[in-house]
Each structure stands twice: as structure tokens, then as C-alpha cells.
Amino acid sequence: MPSRRPAARPRATGLPPSVVAFAPLKVDAGPWTVDDVGWKGLSLLRMASAGLPVPPGFVLPVSLCQRLLDRQFGSADLARLISRAVADLDCAAVPFLGSDHPPLYSVRCSPSSPLPGLMPPLLNVGLTDAVMDQLKHQDEGDFACDCLSRLIPAYAEHVLSLAPQPFEAVPVPPESPRQSAERCRRIYLSLTGQEFAPSPLAQVISAILAALRSWDSPRARLARKRSDTALGLAVVVQAMVFGNRDSHSATGIAFSRDPSTGQNEMRGEYLPIAQGRDLFSGVHRPLPLATMRQRSPRMWACMEEMRRRLEKELGEVQDFEFTIEKGRLYLLQTRTARRSATAAIRIAVELVDDGVILADEALRRTDPTMVEAGLHPMLDANTLRRLLAKGLPASPGAGGGRIAFTAQETITRASQGERILLVRQETEAADVAAMAQCDAILTSTGGMTSHAAVVARGMGVPCVVGASELNIDAQRRRLSTPDRVFVAGDFLTIDGGTGEVYEGTIPIVPGELASEAFRLLQWADRRRRLRIYANADTPTEACLARSMGAQGIGLCRTEHMFFQDQRLAGIRRMILCEAADVAGRHRILEELLPMQRQDFIGLFESMEGQTVTIRLLDPPVHEFLPRSPGDLKSLARDLGSSVEEVTQRIEQLRETNPMLGHRGCRLCLTMPEILEMQVQAIVEAGAYCLHWGRPVRPAILLPMVMDDRELAWLVTQVRSAAEAVMRRLGVRLEYDVGTMIEVPRAALLAGRLAPMVDFFSFGTNDLTQMVCGISRDDCQGFLADYLRSGIFPADPFARLDVEGVGQLVQMAVEQGRAANPKLQCGLCGEQAGEASTIAFCEKIGLDYVSCSPYRIPAARLAAARCRL
Amino acid sequence: MPSRRPAARPRATGLPPSVVAFAPLKVDAGPWTVDDVGWKGLSLLRMASAGLPVPPGFVLPVSLCQRLLDRQFGSADLARLISRAVADLDCAAVPFLGSDHPPLYSVRCSPSSPLPGLMPPLLNVGLTDAVMDQLKHQDEGDFACDCLSRLIPAYAEHVLSLAPQPFEAVPVPPESPRQSAERCRRIYLSLTGQEFAPSPLAQVISAILAALRSWDSPRARLARKRSDTALGLAVVVQAMVFGNRDSHSATGIAFSRDPSTGQNEMRGEYLPIAQGRDLFSGVHRPLPLATMRQRSPRMWACMEEMRRRLEKELGEVQDFEFTIEKGRLYLLQTRTARRSATAAIRIAVELVDDGVILADEALRRTDPTMVEAGLHPMLDANTLRRLLAKGLPASPGAGGGRIAFTAQETITRASQGERILLVRQETEAADVAAMAQCDAILTSTGGMTSHAAVVARGMGVPCVVGASELNIDAQRRRLSTPDRVFVAGDFLTIDGGTGEVYEGTIPIVPGELASEAFRLLQWADRRRRLRIYANADTPTEACLARSMGAQGIGLCRTEHMFFQDQRLAGIRRMILCEAADVAGRHRILEELLPMQRQDFIGLFESMEGQTVTIRLLDPPVHEFLPRSPGDLKSLARDLGSSVEEVTQRIEQLRETNPMLGHRGCRLCLTMPEILEMQVQAIVEAGAYCLHWGRPVRPAILLPMVMDDRELAWLVTQVRSAAEAVMRRLGVRLEYDVGTMIEVPRAALLAGRLAPMVDFFSFGTNDLTQMVCGISRDDCQGFLADYLRSGIFPADPFARLDVEGVGQLVQMAVEQGRAANPKLQCGLCGEQAGEASTIAFCEKIGLDYVSCSPYRIPAARLAAARCRL
Secondary structure (H helix, E strand, O other): OOOOOOOOOOOOOOOOOOOEEEOOOOOOOOOOOHHHHHHHHHHHHHHHHOOOOOOOEEEEOHHHHHHHHOOOOOHHHHHHHHHHHHHHHHHHHHHHHOOOOOOOEEEEEEEOOOOOOOOOOEEEEOOOHHHHHHHHHOOOHHHHHHHHHHHHHHHHHHHOOOOOHHHHOOOOOOOOHHHHHHHHHHHHHHHHOOOOOOOHHHHHHHHHHHHHHHOOOHHHHHHHHHOOOOOOEEEEEEEOOOOOOOOOOEEEEEEOOOOOOOOOOOEEEEEEOOOHHHHHOOOOOOEEHHHHHHHOHHHHHHHHHHHHHHHHHHOOOEEEEEEEEOOEEEEEEEEEOOOOHHHHHHHHHHHHHOOOOOHHHHHHHOOHHHHHHOOOOEEOOOOOOOEEEEOEEEEOOEEEEEEEOOHHHHHHHHHOOOOEEEEEOOOOHHHHHHHHHOOEEEEOOOOOOOHHHHHHHHHOOOEEEOOOOOEEEOOOOEEEEOOEEEEOOOEEEEEOOOOEEEEOOOOEEOOOOOHHHHHHHHHHHHHOOOEEEEEOOOHHHHHHHHHOOOOEEEEEEHHHHHHOHHHHHHHHHHHHOOOOOHHHHHHHHHHHHHHHHHHHHHHHHHHOOOEEEEEOOOOOHHHHOOOOHHHHHHHHHHHOOOHHHHHHHHHHHOOOOHHHOOOOHHHHHHOHHHHHHHHHHHHHHHHHHHHOOOOOEEEEEEOOOOOHHHHHHHHHHHHHHHHHHHHHHOOOOOOEEEEEEOOHHHHHOHHHHHHHOOEEEEOHHHHHHHHHOOOOOOOHHHHHHHHHOOOOOOOOOOOOOHHHHHHHHHHHHHHHHHHOOOOEEEEOOHHHHOHHHHHHHHHOOOOEEEEOHHHHHHHHHHHHHOOO | OOOOOOOOOOOOOOOOOOOEEEOOOOOOOOOOOHHHHHHHHHHHHHHHHOOOOOOOEEEEOHHHHHHHHOOOOOHHHHHHHHHHHHHHHHHHHHHHHOOOOOOOEEEEEEEOOOOOOOOOOEEEEOOOHHHHHHHHHOOOHHHHHHHHHHHHHHHHHHHOOOOOHHHHOOOOOOOOHHHHHHHHHHHHHHHHOOOOOOOHHHHHHHHHHHHHHHOOOHHHHHHHHHOOOOOOEEEEEEEOOOOOOOOOOEEEEEEOOOOOOOOOOOEEEEEEOOOHHHHHOOOOOOEEHHHHHHHOHHHHHHHHHHHHHHHHHHOOOEEEEEEEEOOEEEEEEEEEOOOOHHHHHHHHHHHHHOOOOOHHHHHHHOOHHHHHHOOOOEEOOOOOOOEEEEOEEEEOOEEEEEEEOOHHHHHHHHHOOOOEEEEEOOOOHHHHHHHHHOOEEEEOOOOOOOHHHHHHHHHOOOEEEOOOOOEEEOOOOEEEEOOEEEEOOOEEEEEOOOOEEEEOOOOEEOOOOOHHHHHHHHHHHHHOOOEEEEEOOOHHHHHHHHHOOOOEEEEEEHHHHHHOHHHHHHHHHHHHOOOOOHHHHHHHHHHHHHHHHHHHHHHHHHHOOOEEEEEOOOOOHHHHOOOOHHHHHHHHHHHOOOHHHHHHHHHHHOOOOHHHOOOOHHHHHHOHHHHHHHHHHHHHHHHHHHHOOOOOEEEEEEOOOOOHHHHHHHHHHHHHHHHHHHHHHOOOOOOEEEEEEOOHHHHHOHHHHHHHOOEEEEOHHHHHHHHHOOOOOOOHHHHHHHHHOOOOOOOOOOOOOHHHHHHHHHHHHHHHHHHOOOOEEEEOOHHHHOHHHHHHHHHOOOOEEEEOHHHHHHHHHHHHHOOO
16 A cells, blocks of 8 residues: 555655655645656646546655665665555555556656656556466457557667667568567567566666666756756656557547637547557547547546546646546646637636636736737738748737838828838838838837837837848838848738748738736736826827726827928927027927827827826937938928038037937927927817816926926926916816936936926836946847847846846835825836836836837736736 | 223124224134124234234124114114214224324225125214314324315215215316315315214214115125125224325235245335325326335335234235335235135245145145146236137147148148147047147037047147037138138137137247145145046056156056057958958957057056056947048958948948947957957066066956946956966966946946956946936037026036936945945046045045046145045
8 A cells, every 4th residue: 555644745854765656545735846746746646636537656756866866875775665665556556447457557757847858658667478468368468469569669778778770660561469569579589688577566666767867868968957947857657557458448638728719628639549659659640639529428528527627626727648448537647738828818717707716816827928919910820931031029910011111102102002011221200100101110220129119019010120131222122131132012021029021921810809808907907006007199099098908198209299291390490490599489389389289189088087198399309300302402492591501400410329418308498488389288288178078187297307406497387387378278277297217317316306296207218228328229239149148137128127227216216205205106118018027116116107008908917917 | 992802792692782893902803703794894803813003993793784774773872882982992092003183084894705886995084173273283284184185075975975076076287285175175065055064973973874875785785686695794993094194104005925926025016195095096106015125125124024924813825905104004904815826826835834824724725726727838918819719628728729620631730840729520539649649629519528628638638629609611621700711721729728719829838837736735645545546548648647646547548549540440440340250350459469568568667566447448339430531442442342331331330329339348248359359468568567577557447337247247258368368478467357337227236246346437427428318429509508507506527416426426335345345446537637526536435536647636636625
């Protein structure tokens, strides 16, 4: 009898070495982990513990195996231990299996996580002439011979380390099992000079030692070296059940639910009269599991019952191995099934419905990227593709179209209904209108936060950036790789989720939030504390954001509103007019005012009274200025000036480091009229909405602040401009004023800034650039080196650099709150949609994060998960 | 008798109002300040307290005057108070002055610091017919009439507020004093309808009230409003002495030492038979004080004695007013003399020699900028100048020459012996060689830390930057202002200490450290704790630095070594060769190695065993690449490539924000060969010096570090490269390894970086750019606004921003030292030479600062002063 007491956990040193027996009686799997008994051992213990039909066996735990490997445990001791364990196993197995012959054994490696290079399972161990005779006597001679001709070659190869080739010659004409067994015996004799006649116990011990030897095989060593976690090896010895016994026997694998779609139906394959690897050998074609329903309704019912119990006991969708012997079902191995993102969400939600798990557990199991993945159009998986190049996956979703090299070309052809792929070395502000109209964007330079990437993500347009293998020659309208050339009008397809670029057209299937995802996100919303806002610049984006579950707009970048043709011309004239020409600027701003007001009315109406945070004009003025000869010419005409003069003036405004130049609130200091116009537009828009009975909640956000005296001046300007409009209109509008914390100095002086404002918005794009000294437009040259060498664990523009930038954010939050307990704090950088960043925001007690609309579902989920 | 007890300090409220009497007996000036008795009152009290010959008098202190102004003190009370004080004064004055008539009085305003718009001193107050008669009786009728004709118009104007014009008509023919007095009486009668006949006491009280009224005159009010300190008014009433009494009488002003040169000789002017303002009236030409020596040796001796006593008592060079009456010398006012920087240093040192003050006091009195000012050539003060424009004073000293617009032109013509003024919109790395050869540099853009400013300061070449009124057209080789045009070869002169640009040639006088400055700096060296290092890139700069007192090189920027023709070509080829062409890079680096080694040998030898901190290559690679068509062509030839290809490759390397781009140690990660070559050159140079018995102390400095894993990698690279060289050469060289802290993230992670290095070098130029988000190359557009509006109290690139950048530096020092108690910390930004920055460095316990050679003397002084 195997010991029924739960064996002392092998980790507790000092206790005598022992094996861990399991089945047929329940054992308590509770205290065991993969580090003690390996993953296969654990799955058997857990199934046995749940009373599932597992053939009895025992595990040599990791601690014991380690002592054997270290030669701290002698072979005589091992022989004694195994002899007793096998005797106990035999006692348990015979009644459990209802067997009329001594059991055979399988010997399997059970590493703490899957590892290549280990010995494959050794089956039918313990088969001797005595057992053969007994089986023949029961008219099962063929079955016995089949087992023997499986055992001998495997034993020779793995236990004796002989070359497998002599056994592999396929005899012609085909043999009977008996002939086959005879041939194996003969070959074994010729290779070893001995008959195949070891005792069952000797076979088991030899197989165990062979399993241990494989731990040090070259492949296993290399794989262990590469692994970043410590691994251990256990060995499982288990009584055999035989899928090859008769026509009521079979072996197979099954998924307890569909791993692609999550549908609540078993999937898998099986093969009658087969054993072990036959299923994958390619000699016999396995049957789809679904056919069992017709072919063997009783077995199917057993399987259904089994998958239900498995899921109930293990709480997760399972990928399990089974064997049917003479119509009786046994489970040999199980593990949590790998599944697609869609399937994972559906399964988690349905497991909650089935009462298997709680909603919190469903949230815990669903990685936020899974929700995001489901949202974007995908390439049809069943189409042949020809990979052309690989860039960075800048904005998820698949898309494609005919190549266009300029913004103009894109707009013209897209408006004629063509699907367009905009191809640029890099995009710039002037491309924004075209970017909104194309199907997908591809650039050869730039990183995950380049202009193209940021804008595309915001718009939800699929985008691949930094595909550096591509040579883009916009002037000659050619895109080339070393061996291929494409011209404008050729068709390409990209996958913005993987960064891949393909030739030609590939069918695209639409992505959408499944109803299960909606339910999951509702549970998430109940759990989370962080508010999730959207970065949205237009009413369209705002509507999209709301449909994704945004609770407000955390960042509306007003500069994007100025890139429309009519406005851009005005902005350009304003920038180029003389510094002293205040009247000229006023005139232009008066033209822009009604358009801005309309923008804000649209946003306010879309958000229906939720917070709309509007950031005043931020970018370096140079971004608005034209570069192409045509644009220069028309601007010169507008200004009544020569192209040379205009070019010279633009040249004067060019900055060496525009990131750190004349931008943000610095523009307000030199041109306060712009601030006044924007505040006027915001307040008038708010008043308009109030007049029509629609609630509004504007928040005005000041960019690039770095000093307390500076902020004091700005807040005064904003408040007095707003006050003037309200007095004129006779309305009272509640609004907040906040400051971006995107310059390190602002974070350092947070305690002085906080009393002047209602909220802090951490702009972690710029903050990361300045704290790390990395220009996101220029980092493609070296950031890859930094990621490859492990200096950076992740792109700091995609995942917040908690050690550096995060430290500063945390300091600023603490000091800001100390100085102004009502201060609201949020994060609006690109990282705001990423799960580990959100966990950090939760940890330091931010009030909200603001990310691009398509990232909102993932953010909602992430914000809930970090509360579990 | 006036009260001899020191009057209770008027600040102590509650006590009855009282006047403060002084002379002829000593009073204790100790408890009084300018806030109690005004600056004139205090100077009289202090002289009287020292027993110097001051006519007796009393002060109406600020507190009393304030009560009078506030009408909290009635006129009857005032009359009682003054009546008693005047009576006491009379008792004291008559014996002291040896007078045979009742004293007259002067009534003077004594504000707490000089203020325009107050009543001028009112002299001869108290003159009545009775006194007139008595003087006439003593044959002093003319003197008496002179006094009366001075009193009446002044009394009418200031006490009665009458217009002064009626008195100003010059009578023809000239009158006798008697006629003059009669005329004044007549005019007074006609203006007031009364004879001039107030009693002496009434005159004094009226004069006091007039003095108080002037506190609220429009000019005084405006000046008080503009003043940033609280001001108060006291009034002094003093017995008159008469420089107009006879031919043995005179009045004058004197400096106790020469205020321009500091020479230990009195300077000043005097006028015999004169009173008060006669000295400045222009009617009589005053005599140089030196003429008194011949004209009146006895008086001169009195004066000499007096200046000695004054300096001894007041401990400072004095600017004093005196009156000689009948051969007797009286002092009427004294104050610390304004003096030139040179004079200030010489005087301070000689006062120590004279035993008047201690060395520490001399240090306290000498502003560090004074030492610096003396070092640079200056424009001859006696030449007419025509100001053309004004820019920023980027590198002190005067210089001038013929205009050259390109580096090539400068080098060619300078090598022919011409004095050249290099004129550029802005300079760039490729101009460095030319900058070293020209006499002065002028740019139209850039700020105090633009390339031109930094490099010029390092070289000690006079430089004016950001002279934005100038339009520089290098292509047409023209420099123009709105009304003038200059071409190449025209002569201009600049003053880098003031930022002024002049037409033509102006004689320039050389500047040098006077011997007194050397002695002062020796005292400073004994006092200071901070070590002063130099930023020096060449042996010439190193020698200059040592002559200025540097204790080592804190920063050698190796990039400057590469800008020589031969090396630049190699560097350019290296940058442009394919990323994978490691062999090609190695070949070029092998060519550069012997040159670098020679550079370092030169530095080590110049510094004779002092620390030489060598920073590995730092700037963005783009700085090395050519722009001019000629250079592009020759580079293309070198590379065997077309100009188009080279231009395209350069374009690919261009960065949007080079400051935050691929530079510093990031180059080491992508091209470790450069680091290896530089370390090899350093170690080989050190070994060479050791071999010849010369001590060396190299320190290797890693630029742009931002991460601990990055630093670990770099330190390993440096140490293993150095180890390899030492093993090969069989030497052992002690060297330090340090990291720049110039990226905010490095400061935030200081605790992790410190254990890996020997020292931190705070690069506050870059740190300021990143912490404040201000590119120093682009800030001219808005930094001026920030300074003007007071948001920034000073240019953060010239004076460390203690609140922001300083906070981060302090944090990093604390965390660094906690993790590595042996860590040395220094600051090597441009601010390191500025006094308040040095005081901050002292406060936070840095070990050294490193500045450009010419700033070292000032830095030595500043480092001492902050220890006093």
C-alpha cells in the first residue's frame, strides 16, 4: 500500500527521502507545487486529489532527484526505495485497474516547466516473458507483442543509449505483432549480446536513472542555461493503461473548450487502438474528437462529464490527454489550455456564468492586451502571405491599400473611394489630414512614439513605423527593398499589431468587442478606482472614446485642430508676422476664433457633461510652417512677400532642439493673444452649451510649465480672460485650470505649483524625453541597442520607466497633494494605456489616466486588475 | 548741555521722542544704524564717536521724523524739543568752535540711503540781524553778508516754497557782498511782504519741517516707490563751520586713496573761501587736492592725519567732505568710496597690510567679479567710440580686428598676422580652429551658453553673442545694421565684458592679475574647502589654468581634439562608414590613436601629477560632419563616393533634437571601438609619463549616463580596456572612473550609480537644459522674456537654478554619498565659475568645481568667501 499520509514536503530538508504516491485514493495536492513534483507530477496529483480517474503512480520529487543527480543518494538506497514504492503501487493498481496481470509502468520526466531535450515518456516498462506468457494465455498475445515491440527499441535507445536506427528498418512485407516483437528481440540480442530479460523492478530503476541522465543532455543543458528561472526535475512512475488493448481502446488529446473561439464545446483528436505518440506519428490519421459523439455516444458522455469535472476542479479551460482501455476512460495529463485572446475572454466570462470562478478571477485571468487585440481588424489567418519587411507595431490592426507617397495624393485618391496606404519616411504635422483618410500608414523611420505612431494610434489607423529595410524615395515615388521595387498605386498590406508588411492584398476580417468583453469590462468598472479618460482631439474621436467607455477627455490637443487647410494658412501668417504686429495677430485670431469655438462645442456635446480637458497650443511653431516649394509659394503670395524672404524667415525660426525650444506656455508669454483667443473660444463654447441646457465641464490645461512664477502669470491670464468673457455674456461657467507636469523642473517644484491649480496632468511622453535625455524622434538609432542589451527592460515610451520617470512623478504627486489636498492627478502620456504603467498609477494614487480611444477597454481592465 | 547718555534707540517704542546729539564729546555710535539716523547721521555719529573733528549737532531720528510725518507729534511738542536741543547744542558749540558769536546751523536730510528729490542742505540757518551786527563789529561784515545772501534765497525756496528765479538774476556790474545781501533782503521783502527776520529757533524749526516736507515731493515719492527696500528719513542739525570765512578757509571733498588705481594717496578737490555747493557750481574751478601739499603743507599734514584716522576707525577707504575754517579742519560727512575693481582689490590688501582690517575682511569685501574683471584686456577709456550694436557679454575682454565671415578666411588671414574678428550668425564645431586664431568673436544669435560663448570663454577669446540688431549675410560677406553696411576686411572692436560692438579701431590696454590680487587669492586658498579645477582641452589651456591657480583639470572635452583638419577627416570617414564595418572603424581609430596619446601626454605633463579628468567622446556625431559644398566634395572623394550619396547619408544622420539624441556613452554602446581607443590612449600616455618619472593622475569620465545597467557595462568596458593595455605594457597606473550626472535620470538613480564609480561630475549645462526643458541654442527667443518678467531671477545657464536643478543635484549628492561614502562630487557646468553657484556647491558639500581658466581666480575667491 502506498503511504496515504501526505508525504512531508521534500523542501523541508532533513526528512528521509521519499516518493509521493497518488491515486486511486484521494491525495491532498494542496501543499505541492511544480517546484516540488514538476508540472506533470502536479497535474496528476491534482487530478487524483479531485478523484478523477488517474491510474495510480508515484513521483520522485525534485529534491530526491537532485540528491540522485548530486550522487548524494546511493543506488542501493534508490533500489530499496523504488522496490517498496513499486510494491505499494502494484497493490493499489491491480484492484483499481481491475487487471488480471501485474501492472506495467510508464516512466516520465516531470520538469518544473516544459524543457526540451529530456527523455520522452517510456511506456510499457516492466514487460517480461512472464507477463507476456500470461497475456498470451488470455488470448491477448498480439497486444502483448505490440507492447513489447514498443518497449524494446525505446529501452535500448534511452536506457542503454544505443543508436535507434537498427530498429527503424521497415520490414517488407508488413509483419504481424508477433513477428515484430521477435525482430525487436533479435536486434536487441545482436546489439547487446543479451536477451531482453531484465526484471520489472530493474526496468523501472533503469528508466528512472535514464530520465535523470537526460537532465544533463546537451539540449536540456542549453535550454536550462537560457531559462531565466531555476528549474528542477521530478520523475513520475505510473501504472500503464492501454489505448492499444482492443477495439474499445483509444488514446487522444482534448481541449475542454474551443481554444480559438472560446465556444463551449470540446475540441481535440483521438486514435483507436493506439498508444502514446501514435497520435502524432503521421502514420495513422487521428479522428476529430467530435466524431466520437456518433461513433461512441457512451464514451462521448464520459468525456463530457470528465471535461466538466476537470474545469470545475481546476477552474480553467484544460488541454488534457486521455486513454480509453476496454471502454474505460483514464486521464493521464492535463494543463491549462493555450487560447486566443478572444477565446480567453469568452471562456473567462462563461466560467463565471457556469459558477466555476468568480468575476474577480475572470479579471485576473484576462490580460488587458487581449481586450485590445480583439478590437482591431485582423489579417485573415487562412491566406498565404509574402512578408516584405518588418517594422515596429505602432498602431494595431491590419490594413492595406494602394501606395501613396504624399498627403495630397492620399487625400485626392482616398476621396475617390480608393483604399490608400500612406507611405512616408516619416510623417509630419502637415500630413495629419491625409492620415485620417488613409487605410493604413507605413514609415521607414521613427519609433513607437514618433509622430506617425502617436497620431495613428489616436485615430485608430493601423500603422507600422521604422521599417528600416524599406528605402522610400518620395520624389521618384518609389519604395524598394534590396530585391523588389514598388511604385505609387501598387498594393501592400500591413499588420499594425505585429509590424509586418506584406506584398499585395490580404483579406482582412473586422475586429470588435465581443459581448463577453463588454460584460468583463463592466465587472472591471465595478472594481477599479482609477478614472479612465481619453486623449481625443475631435468630436469623432470623442464619440469613439465614449463608446469605448471613456469617462471624460483627459487631453484634447488643440494644435491638431489647426492643421486644416483654411486654419493652417492663418496660423502660418500669424507665426510669420512681425513680433510687434499685435494688431495683425489679433486679426488672424479673430478669424480663427469661431472655428475653435465650434470645435469645442462639438467636443462638449459629444461628452455630455463629462470633463473635457483642453490643452492650450503646445508645439514648436516650426511644425506649422510649410516645407514643400508649392506651399512656400502660396504662403509667400498670402503674405505679399517673396519666396526667398519667407524661406529666410522660416529658417530663422528653425530650432536646433525644438523639443526644448519656444513652445507650450512659452508661446503664451511672447504671444498672449493666442491664449486669450483659446480661452475665449472655450468659455463661449461652454456658454453656448449651457444656453441650450447641455451640461459642460471644461478644464484648461497649460503646457510646458516649469516654474511657479510662470504658472502664476498664466493662471492669472487664463482666469481674467475667462472672467471677461463671462461678464460680457452674463453667464457663470465652472471650469478647472491645470498644469501639465512634463518638464522635470515642474515636477521638482510641484509643491509650489499645486496651490495654484485644480489638477496636474503628467505628460509622460515629454517627461520621459527630458528625464532620460532621449528624443523620441531620434532614438531608433540606439534604443534598440538598449533594449537588446537589457539596459532598458522595455521601451520607456511604451511602458513608464518607473525607476526614473516614475520616481519623479511620485515625488511630484506627494508634494503636490501635501500643498493642495484637493489636487487631482492624472497621466496622459502614451504609456497611460499600458497595464504595468496603470498598476504604477494605481500604486501612487493617481486619480485618472488618459489614453487613446482604442486603448480604453484595456486600460479599464488593467485598472481593475491592479486592485485585485 | 546736550544729553551725554546714549539716547535710547528710537526703535524701542514707548520711550519719549528725543534727538540724538553728537560731538564734541565722544558718543557711542555702536547701537545706531542707518535705519535709525540715516546715512549722513550715522557717518557723523561714527566720526564723533571716533573723536574726529566734527562740529557738534544732533539728529532727529527716523522714528521721530516718522511721527512728525504722520502728524502724531504736535508742533508745540516739536518746538519744545528743538528749543532744548538747540540750547544744548549752543552750549557745546561755542567752546568747541572757539566762536565769539552764537552758532549758525546747517539742516540736512539724512535718509537711510541716498534718495533723489529731498531738500538740499540748508546752510547758515539762524542768521539774524543781531548776529550780522556782531560779525560786522568784528570786521567780518563781508563774510556775514555772504552768508546772508546764501541763506535768504535758499530759505525762500525750500522753507517758503517760493520760486527761485527772482534771486537768480545776475547783477551787472558785479556786486559787493553787502550789495548782494541788500538785494536778497529786498527781493525777499517784495516776495513775502515781510522783512527777513525770523528768530534762529524759528529758522531751525522751519528748516526741519521743510526737510520733512521734501520726503513727499514727487521725485522722492517716485524714487521711494522704485526702491526695493524700506526707506526712512532722519534730519541732521549741526553747528556751521565756514569755508568762506577768510583766506585760511576752504571746503572740499577727498578720497582717502585713489579710487581708480587703489594707490595709497589721497585724491580730491578743494576750493578756498567757499561754502557748500560752490565746489560743483562751475563758477570757480576747484583745485586738485594734491596742490594743497605745496600750498599749505600744514593743512596737508592735517588732512593726511585725518584720512589715516578715518580709514582706521571706519576700516574702509573713505570719500569725505571737509571744511577748513581759519586754518582748522572739520569733517562734515564721510562714506565708503566707490572704486574700480582693481582699486578695490589693492585697497583691501593694503588695508590688511596696514593692520586696519583682517585678511578675512579683505576677502569679504572683494567681489569675485572684481578679480575676473582685472584679467582681461580693456578698451582704453580715453578714446571716443561709436557704438554700433549691443549683444550679450559672452566672454570678457576687449578685442577687435578685420571682419572675416568664415573659418577658412579667418585661419588664412590670421596666419598672415592680421588681427581678425570672426563674425558668424552662430558658430559650430567646425569653427573651433578658427576661433582659437582670431582676436575676437561676434555672433548675431545664441545666448550666454551658445557654442560661441562656451568655446570663447574656454579659450579666453573676447566674444559678444546674440547681437541681434546685426544682419549677417555670410554668403554675400556683408554685415549690416539698418543704416550701415560693413564688408569683410572692415575693422570693428568689441567689448566682451559689456556686450558692446564699436565701429573701427579702439586702443586696447592689457589686463593682468595685479600682485595684490595674487596675495588676496593666497588668503582665499587658505580659507576655502572646495577644490578649483579647470575645464581645459589642450596643453596651452592647461598651462593657463595652472597659472590661474587650478588644482587639476575637471573636464577635458576630447571632442575638441578632433576638430583639427587631419583628425576631422578620419572622424568623418569613421562616422559615415557602414555600421557593420568594424574593421574600417578600427583602421581609422588606429590612425587617431597616436595623436590622442600625444594630446594626453601634453595634458599630463602640463598638470604635473594633478588630476586630469578626461571625458570620452560626447557630442552628436552630426557635429563632425561638413556642410559646405567644398568640404562635402572632399569628403566624398575621401570615401570614394558621390557628393549626393554623402549628402544623403549625412541627412540620414541628422537628428531632430540632437541634444537628446545619439551621443555621449550611447555612441560607446553602438561603437565600443571608440571607447577602447580613447582608454588605450589615456593609459598609454600615462604609462609614458610614468616611464619618464613624471607623476600622472588620470580620471576617465563617462558622458550622458542615465542608467545603472548602462553604467555597469561602461565601467566594465573601461576597466577591461585599461587592464589589457597595462598588462601588455607591464605597468600599473592608478586612475579613477567617474560618471557625468547631466541627465535627470542619472541624478534620480544616483544611489545605484555611486557604488560603481569614484566620482560624480555634475554637468549642469545639459542638466539645466533637460531639467528646465530649455535648449540653450534656442532660448534667445523667450529667455529674455522670462528674465524681463522676473520669472527667472537670472539666466540659469550663467547662475545655477538652485530651486530646480540645484534640488536635483543635492538629492543626487546625498543619495550618492549614502551609497558610496568615498564618492567625490564636482560641478563642471558653465555656472561653476559664478559666485552664488559656488556658494551653493559649498553648502551641499561638493568636493570641487571646474570652470574655464580665466574664471578660476574668481572661483577661488568665491569658494573662500562662502566659508566666512
